[in-house]
Amino acid sequence: GLLKSAWDAGAGWICVLLVGIAAGATAGVIDVAARWMSDLKDGVCADRFWLDREHCCWSSNDTIYKDSDCSAWTTWPEMFNYYSKSPFSYLVELFFFVAWAVGMSTLAVLLVKVFAPYACGSGIPEIKCILSGFIIRGYLGKWTFLIKSVGLILASASGLSLGKEGPMVHLACCIGNIISYLFPKYGQNEAKKREILSASAAAGVSVAFGAPIGGVMFSLEEASYYFPQKTMWRSFFCALVAGIVLRLVNPFGSDQTSLFHVDYMVKWTFIELIPFGLLGIFGGLVGSLFTSLNIRWCRVRKGNKLVGGNPIYEVMLVTFATAVISYFNPYLHKSGTAVIKQLFDRCGPEDYMVELCEYRNVDGEVYFGSAFASVFWQLSVALIMKFVFTIFTFGIKIPCGLFVPSLVMGAISGRMLAMLTEGFLRAVQDEAGTSVFSCQIGKDCMMPGLYAMVGAAAVLGGMTRMTVSLVVIMFELTGSLEFIVPTMVAVMFAKWVGDATHKQGMYEAHIELNGYPFLDNKGEYPYSTTAYQVMRPSADRSEGGKELAVIVQDAMTLGEIEQLMRDTQYNGFPVVVSRESMYLVGYVTRRELQLALHSARQSQPYVVTASIVYFTAPGQASVMQHGGELSSSSLAPLRLRRIIDLAPMTVTDQMPMETIIDMFRKLGLRQLLVTRSGKVLGIITKKDILHFMRNASDLESITNPNFK
Amino acid sequence: GLLKSAWDAGAGWICVLLVGIAAGATAGVIDVAARWMSDLKDGVCADRFWLDREHCCWSSNDTIYKDSDCSAWTTWPEMFNYYSKSPFSYLVELFFFVAWAVGMSTLAVLLVKVFAPYACGSGIPEIKCILSGFIIRGYLGKWTFLIKSVGLILASASGLSLGKEGPMVHLACCIGNIISYLFPKYGQNEAKKREILSASAAAGVSVAFGAPIGGVMFSLEEASYYFPQKTMWRSFFCALVAGIVLRLVNPFGSDQTSLFHVDYMVKWTFIELIPFGLLGIFGGLVGSLFTSLNIRWCRVRKGNKLVGGNPIYEVMLVTFATAVISYFNPYLHKSGTAVIKQLFDRCGPEDYMVELCEYRNVDGEVYFGSAFASVFWQLSVALIMKFVFTIFTFGIKIPCGLFVPSLVMGAISGRMLAMLTEGFLRAVQDEAGTSVFSCQIGKDCMMPGLYAMVGAAAVLGGMTRMTVSLVVIMFELTGSLEFIVPTMVAVMFAKWVGDATHKQGMYEAHIELNGYPFLDNKGEYPYSTTAYQVMRPSADRSEGGKELAVIVQDAMTLGEIEQLMRDTQYNGFPVVVSRESMYLVGYVTRRELQLALHSARQSQPYVVTASIVYFTAPGQASVMQHGGELSSSSLAPLRLRRIIDLAPMTVTDQMPMETIIDMFRKLGLRQLLVTRSGKVLGIITKKDILHFMRNASDLESITNPNFK
Structure with a gap:
C-alpha cells in the first residue's frame, strides 16, 4: 500500500528523470556529430578524422589557434596537394563544399521519405496540437525519433538555413512518449502522457539553448495547453537534468554556463x-x-x-543554391x-x-x-x-x-x-x-x-x-x-x-x-453569441435544416441504428429517453457503438436486425416503458448501457459562446450537448468551435453589433 | 471605432504600467523610510537627521567607513555625551533600542487597529483567496494601503522578526485594485480586475526582491488561480516597470543588479x-x-x-522580548x-x-x-x-x-x-x-x-x-x-x-x-465518487433528507417565494418547469430575487402576496400553461424572467467528482446543478466541494477502495 503509493508518486519523477537524461544525451550526440559533419564540408582532420576542426587543432599542439589555420586540419584542396591559394584550389574547395552539402541534405531527405515522413519540419506546430489533445499516430514514435536525429545531424551539417532547436523539442517529446510506455500510469492515459510531454518539451528547449528556465516558460507559454503546477515543477526538473547531462557530454567544449555568453563592459542608457x-x-x-x-x-x-511532387529534388535544389551562395x-x-x-x-x-x-x-x-x-x-x-x-x-x-x-x-x-x-x-x-x-x-x-x-x-x-x-x-x-x-x-x-x-x-x-484542429488558448473572444446560434443542427431550419441525429434509449432496433450510422458521419450520438421528450440520457461515440454492434452480431447469434437495442439499466427498462411492453417483442434484446457515457457535458442553449469556448479550452472537451429545459436541442463539437471562431474573427466588426 | 478598440487594447497596458510605477515608487519610499527608522534605534545623524547611517557616513567625508564608526553618526549615548564604553552607556543604548522598537511597533498596531484592521499580517493567504474569486470587501482599499504602508515601515524598523515581502505583495495588489477603478473595463468586472491583481502581485515580488521573472513565476505558481498568457506578459511588464522604478528611486544605494549579489570564485562539485x-x-x-x-x-x-483580546499588549510584549534578546x-x-x-x-x-x-x-x-x-x-x-x-x-x-x-x-x-x-x-x-x-x-x-x-x-x-x-x-x-x-x-x-x-x-x-473558501488548484483528486453522492440534497434521504428548494417558473405566488426565502439560507434556487417534472429552466440567486421582490413590493402597488410570479417569457407563458389558465387568476402577475440566469452550469448525476472539481477550479464556478435525464436532482456548491475534499483527503485510504 504505502510502497505502492510511493512508487506511484515516484513514477512520474523517475519518468521525467529518464527523459531528461535521454534528451541531454541525445542533444549531446547530435551537437557533436553535427559539428564534425559541418566541418567536413571544409576539410578533415589529418591524423584523427573523427575530430572536428576545433578539437583537431587543439589536439595538435599548435599553441596559437587562429580562425582557420592549424597544421593538423587539412582542407580538401590540401588533401589533393594544392597548397597554393590558386583559383583552382578555390574551385576544389567550392566543389567539395557544395557536394558535401547536397549529399548530406539528400541523404536526410531520403531517410525522411523512406522511413519516417513525420520526421520533417520543425515539429513544434504538431507538438502544440498534440499537447492540446489532438492525436497523430506515430508522430512521436521511435522511428520518427531515430530518423529525425540522424536527419537533423545531416540537415544542420549541410549548411542549410535551418536550426536544430525546433526539432530538438520534437525529439525530446519523442523520448518522452517512448519512455512513458515504461510506466503504465502514463503510457496508457493520454492526459497523463501529455504531462510528460510538456516536461519533455521543456527539456528540449533546455538542451537546445542551455536554458532550463526558458524551457519551462516555453513549454508553459508556447507548447502546452494545460499546465498544472505539478507539471511545471516536473518540467523544471526534467529541463535541468537534461541540461546537466548535456553539460557532462560537454559539446560546447567550454566552461561557459551559457551558449552565447556576453560580458559587456558598458551599460546601456x-x-x-x-x-x-x-x-x-x-x-x-x-x-x-x-x-x-x-x-x-x-x-x-x-x-x-x-514543386510539391518532388521533395527530393526540391531539397537538392535549395541546398545547392544555399551552398553556392553561402560559400x-x-x-x-x-x-x-x-x-x-x-x-x-x-x-x-x-x-x-x-x-x-x-x-x-x-x-x-x-x-x-x-x-x-x-x-x-x-x-x-x-x-x-x-x-x-x-x-x-x-x-x-x-x-x-x-x-x-x-x-x-x-x-x-x-x-x-x-x-x-x-x-x-x-x-x-x-x-x-x-x-x-x-x-x-x-x-x-x-x-x-x-x-x-x-x-x-x-x-x-x-x-x-x-x-x-x-x-x-x-x-x-x-x-x-x-x-x-x-x-x-x-x-x-x-x-x-x-x-x-x-x-x-x-x-x-x-x-x-x-488544418489541425487546434483551439488557440490565447486571447479572448467576447462574442455575444449563444450556444443556440452555433449548435448543430442549426436552430433556424432555413440553412440545411437536418434534424439532430439521436438514439432513443429503448425504442430503436439494431437495424435502425445501423441505418443511422450509415446515413450520418457524426462521431457520436446523444441518447435520449424518447424522440418526443428528447430528455438526455447519455452520449455514445460512433466508435464504441460500431464495436459493440459488430461484436454483438458476431458473438450473439440471437441478435438480429429487428432486435431492440436497450440503453437503459436492466431494472429500469420496464419502468420506463410503462410496463409490459417488453414482452410484446419476442426478439432477444441487446443491452448496451455499458458503452454509453452517462455524464456527457451539457450546457443550456442560452450559454454565451465565450463561456463555451472557455470550457472547450480548459476542460479539453471534444463535444458538448446543448439542452433547453432538459431537452437535447443540438450538439457543438470542437470543429464547430473552430469554424465559429474563424468566421467570427473575420466578420466580427461587421456583423456583430454587440462586439465590444 | 478603431480608436476605441486601440484604447481598449491599450487600457490594460496603461493600467499595469501605472501599477508598476506606483508599486516601484511605494517600495522605494518604504525601503528608504524603513532603513532610516531602523537605524534610528541605534542613533541619529548629527548634521542631517533625515539620513540613515550609511548615507550619513557617506555624506560626511570619512574615507574609511567601517561597520559602526563614523564621526557624523551619533549613537544615543553619544547624544547624551557618554562617549566612553561604560556599562552605563550600554544601558542607555539598550534602553533606546528597546524603547524605539516598542514605540514603533505599538504605533503600528494602533494604526492597524484604529484605521484598517485588514492591514495586518502578510496578506498573501488572502490575496490567494481573492485571486481565486473570493471577495473580501475593503481588503484592497486605499485605507488598507495607506495604513499598511506606514505600518510596514514601523514594523520592519522595530526589529521584529518579520519581512517586508509579503506585505509588499499585498500593497501592490491594493495599488492594482485602486488603479483599476480608473479603467471602467477593469474596475467594474471582477474577473478582469483579477488579471490586474495577478500582475500587481508579480510587481510586488519584483520590488520586494528585485526579481521580475521571479515575480511572474510567483504570481503564476503561488498567487494566481487563473493565469492566461496575456496576463503573464502583462505581469512581466508590470514587474519589470516596478523593478526599474524602484531602481531609479535606488534604495539599495548600489549599482548591483541583484539584492544579494554573490560572486563566488569556486565552483560547486x-x-x-x-x-x-x-x-x-x-x-x-x-x-x-x-x-x-x-x-x-x-x-x-x-x-x-x-491572548486574543489584547492585540496591542501582545505586540508590545513580543517586541519587547525580541528587542531585548536581539540586542x-x-x-x-x-x-x-x-x-x-x-x-x-x-x-x-x-x-x-x-x-x-x-x-x-x-x-x-x-x-x-x-x-x-x-x-x-x-x-x-x-x-x-x-x-x-x-x-x-x-x-x-x-x-x-x-x-x-x-x-x-x-x-x-x-x-x-x-x-x-x-x-x-x-x-x-x-x-x-x-x-x-x-x-x-x-x-x-x-x-x-x-x-x-x-x-x-x-x-x-x-x-x-x-x-x-x-x-x-x-x-x-x-x-x-x-x-x-x-x-x-x-x-x-x-x-x-x-x-x-x-x-x-x-x-x-x-x-x-x-476558513476562507479556497479551492486549491494544485494536486489531483482521483476520487471515484460521482456528483450524485456529493450533491445536496443528499441522494439517500436517511441523512437529513430535505427536499431540493426549487422555484417553479409559473406556479408560485409572491408569498410562497418569500416564505421559501425565509425558510432556507441557500444563496440561490434552481427554477424548474414544474415540481413534478423538475425540468430545469434556470437559476436565480437569492440576492437578485430579494432585490426584485423588494422593488416590486415598493413600486408596483398591484403586486400583492397572492400574485403569481412568472419566470417564463411573456409569449411562452400561455403555451406552457396549457392555455387559458392565465386568466383564472385575477391578480396582476409579477414577471421576473430578466433576473434568472438562463445558462446555469449543469452536470449529470453520473459525472465523476474529479471532473467536477476540475470544472470548479478552471471555470471558477460557485455552484453547479446536478441533473438526470433533464430533471434537476440537486446542487453542488463550492462549499460542498471544499467539504468533500477535506473529508475525502482525511478518509481516502480508509473509505475509498477505488482510490489509486
Whole structure:
C-alpha cells in the first residue's frame, strides 16, 4: 500500500528523470556529430578524422589557434596537394563544399521519405496540437525519433538555413512518449502522457539553448495547453537534468554556463531604448513578412504538382543554391551559432574578431575605417539571403527549425543598426568639433553586440510571437540579467507590430495551413453569441435544416441504428429517453457503438436486425416503458448501457459562446450537448468551435453589433 | 471605432504600467523610510537627521567607513555625551533600542487597529483567496494601503522578526485594485480586475526582491488561480516597470543588479549535492514544524480571551522580548537583509566580515580559529531565537511577512553546516597527514556563502512550498545562474519532506485557519465518487433528507417565494418547469430575487402576496400553461424572467467528482446543478466541494477502495 503509493508518486519523477537524461544525451550526440559533419564540408582532420576542426587543432599542439589555420586540419584542396591559394584550389574547395552539402541534405531527405515522413519540419506546430489533445499516430514514435536525429545531424551539417532547436523539442517529446510506455500510469492515459510531454518539451528547449528556465516558460507559454503546477515543477526538473547531462557530454567544449555568453563592459542608457524599440518594430515586420511569404510558398508547394511532387529534388535544389551562395559570404558560410556568437560579441581590446570591429579604427579621411563598407555590404547580403533561404527552407522535407535562422537575421540587423548609429554619431561629432558626447565613440558609447542580441530577440519574437519565454531564453543564452529591459522592449514591440500586421505567428500559421484542429488558448473572444446560434443542427431550419441525429434509449432496433450510422458521419450520438421528450440520457461515440454492434452480431447469434437495442439499466427498462411492453417483442434484446457515457457535458442553449469556448479550452472537451429545459436541442463539437471562431474573427466588426 | 478598440487594447497596458510605477515608487519610499527608522534605534545623524547611517557616513567625508564608526553618526549615548564604553552607556543604548522598537511597533498596531484592521499580517493567504474569486470587501482599499504602508515601515524598523515581502505583495495588489477603478473595463468586472491583481502581485515580488521573472513565476505558481498568457506578459511588464522604478528611486544605494549579489570564485562539485540535499530535508522539517507550531499558537490566540483580546499588549510584549534578546546577538540585532547579505558573502581575501571568516585562520592547537566556537554559538542562538520569535510574530496584528525571517533561518543553518563540514574536513586531514584533499581547506574547498544561500532557499521552500518561483527568485536575488542546481536540489527535498510531514504550507494553513473558501488548484483528486453522492440534497434521504428548494417558473405566488426565502439560507434556487417534472429552466440567486421582490413590493402597488410570479417569457407563458389558465387568476402577475440566469452550469448525476472539481477550479464556478435525464436532482456548491475534499483527503485510504 504505502510502497505502492510511493512508487506511484515516484513514477512520474523517475519518468521525467529518464527523459531528461535521454534528451541531454541525445542533444549531446547530435551537437557533436553535427559539428564534425559541418566541418567536413571544409576539410578533415589529418591524423584523427573523427575530430572536428576545433578539437583537431587543439589536439595538435599548435599553441596559437587562429580562425582557420592549424597544421593538423587539412582542407580538401590540401588533401589533393594544392597548397597554393590558386583559383583552382578555390574551385576544389567550392566543389567539395557544395557536394558535401547536397549529399548530406539528400541523404536526410531520403531517410525522411523512406522511413519516417513525420520526421520533417520543425515539429513544434504538431507538438502544440498534440499537447492540446489532438492525436497523430506515430508522430512521436521511435522511428520518427531515430530518423529525425540522424536527419537533423545531416540537415544542420549541410549548411542549410535551418536550426536544430525546433526539432530538438520534437525529439525530446519523442523520448518522452517512448519512455512513458515504461510506466503504465502514463503510457496508457493520454492526459497523463501529455504531462510528460510538456516536461519533455521543456527539456528540449533546455538542451537546445542551455536554458532550463526558458524551457519551462516555453513549454508553459508556447507548447502546452494545460499546465498544472505539478507539471511545471516536473518540467523544471526534467529541463535541468537534461541540461546537466548535456553539460557532462560537454559539446560546447567550454566552461561557459551559457551558449552565447556576453560580458559587456558598458551599460546601456535609457536613450538607447529608442533604437531597441525600432529593432522591435523591424522584428515584428520581418516576422510578419516572413510568415506570409513562407505560408504562400507552402501553399504553392501543396497546390503545384511540380514543386510539391518532388521533395527530393526540391531539397537538392535549395541546398545547392544555399551552398553556392553561402560559400562566398563569411556570415553565411559559418554555422548559425558561430555567427550569432560572433555578432553578439563585444569589440574588446583583444579584437580577435577583426573584420567586425575594424571599422571603428578611424582612417583619417573617411569617418570610419575602410572596413566599414565591406563589412556592411557583407552583412546586408547575408541578411537578405538568409531571409530568402529560410523562406524556401522552412517547409522542405527534412528536419528544420526556425530559431537559429531567426536569431541570425536579427543579430545581423541589430549589428548593422549599431554600425549605422555609430557612424552617424561620429559624423555628428565631426561636424560639431570635438567631444559632443561624454563617451568615446567606437569605444564605450554603445555595444554593437547588445544591439545584435536585442535584434535577435526582436526577429525571433516577430516570428514566433513568444514573449516571456523568449526574454528568459535570451537572458539564459547570454547569461546577463542586466539586459532584460532592452530585450523586453524589443520583444514587446515585435509582438505588437507582428500581431498588427499578420495575426498569426509561424507556428499558428502552419497549424492552420495543415488544418489541425487546434483551439488557440490565447486571447479572448467576447462574442455575444449563444450556444443556440452555433449548435448543430442549426436552430433556424432555413440553412440545411437536418434534424439532430439521436438514439432513443429503448425504442430503436439494431437495424435502425445501423441505418443511422450509415446515413450520418457524426462521431457520436446523444441518447435520449424518447424522440418526443428528447430528455438526455447519455452520449455514445460512433466508435464504441460500431464495436459493440459488430461484436454483438458476431458473438450473439440471437441478435438480429429487428432486435431492440436497450440503453437503459436492466431494472429500469420496464419502468420506463410503462410496463409490459417488453414482452410484446419476442426478439432477444441487446443491452448496451455499458458503452454509453452517462455524464456527457451539457450546457443550456442560452450559454454565451465565450463561456463555451472557455470550457472547450480548459476542460479539453471534444463535444458538448446543448439542452433547453432538459431537452437535447443540438450538439457543438470542437470543429464547430473552430469554424465559429474563424468566421467570427473575420466578420466580427461587421456583423456583430454587440462586439465590444 | 478603431480608436476605441486601440484604447481598449491599450487600457490594460496603461493600467499595469501605472501599477508598476506606483508599486516601484511605494517600495522605494518604504525601503528608504524603513532603513532610516531602523537605524534610528541605534542613533541619529548629527548634521542631517533625515539620513540613515550609511548615507550619513557617506555624506560626511570619512574615507574609511567601517561597520559602526563614523564621526557624523551619533549613537544615543553619544547624544547624551557618554562617549566612553561604560556599562552605563550600554544601558542607555539598550534602553533606546528597546524603547524605539516598542514605540514603533505599538504605533503600528494602533494604526492597524484604529484605521484598517485588514492591514495586518502578510496578506498573501488572502490575496490567494481573492485571486481565486473570493471577495473580501475593503481588503484592497486605499485605507488598507495607506495604513499598511506606514505600518510596514514601523514594523520592519522595530526589529521584529518579520519581512517586508509579503506585505509588499499585498500593497501592490491594493495599488492594482485602486488603479483599476480608473479603467471602467477593469474596475467594474471582477474577473478582469483579477488579471490586474495577478500582475500587481508579480510587481510586488519584483520590488520586494528585485526579481521580475521571479515575480511572474510567483504570481503564476503561488498567487494566481487563473493565469492566461496575456496576463503573464502583462505581469512581466508590470514587474519589470516596478523593478526599474524602484531602481531609479535606488534604495539599495548600489549599482548591483541583484539584492544579494554573490560572486563566488569556486565552483560547486557534485559531491556537495549531499549536504545540499540535507539542507533541503532540514528546510522541509523546519517548515513543517514552524507551520504546525505557528498554527497552534494562532489557534490559542483565537480561542483564548487573554491572548486574543489584547492585540496591542501582545505586540508590545513580543517586541519587547525580541528587542531585548536581539540586542545582544549581532545576527539578530542587524536587519534581516543585512544578515542575509553577510551570510551569503564569501570569505574573500579582503575579509571585511572578520567574525564570520576568522575561524578559518588556524590557531595552532585547535583545528580552527578560536573564533569558531564563539561564532558558532552566536549563530545557534540566533537560529533558535529567530525560530521562536517568528512563531510568535507571524499572526500578530501588524503587517508582517515571512520571507526574510525564513531566509535568515536558512542562511544561518546553511552557514553553520558549512562551518561544521569545514571543521570536519580539517579534522580528517589532520588525522591523515597533509593534503588528503586536492583543495585547500578554508580557502577553495567550499563556499560557506553558497551553503547559506542553499539553506535559505530550503527553509523558505519548506515554509511556503514554492518550487520553480523560489528557485528563480533565489537566482535573481543572487544573480548567479550557476547555482540553480544546488538550489533546486535543496528546494526539491524541502518540498518533498515538507509535504510528507505537514501537508500544507504556511499560506494554505492560514487559509484553512481563517476558513476562507479556497479551492486549491494544485494536486489531483482521483476520487471515484460521482456528483450524485456529493450533491445536496443528499441522494439517500436517511441523512437529513430535505427536499431540493426549487422555484417553479409559473406556479408560485409572491408569498410562497418569500416564505421559501425565509425558510432556507441557500444563496440561490434552481427554477424548474414544474415540481413534478423538475425540468430545469434556470437559476436565480437569492440576492437578485430579494432585490426584485423588494422593488416590486415598493413600486408596483398591484403586486400583492397572492400574485403569481412568472419566470417564463411573456409569449411562452400561455403555451406552457396549457392555455387559458392565465386568466383564472385575477391578480396582476409579477414577471421576473430578466433576473434568472438562463445558462446555469449543469452536470449529470453520473459525472465523476474529479471532473467536477476540475470544472470548479478552471471555470471558477460557485455552484453547479446536478441533473438526470433533464430533471434537476440537486446542487453542488463550492462549499460542498471544499467539504468533500477535506473529508475525502482525511478518509481516502480508509473509505475509498477505488482510490489509486
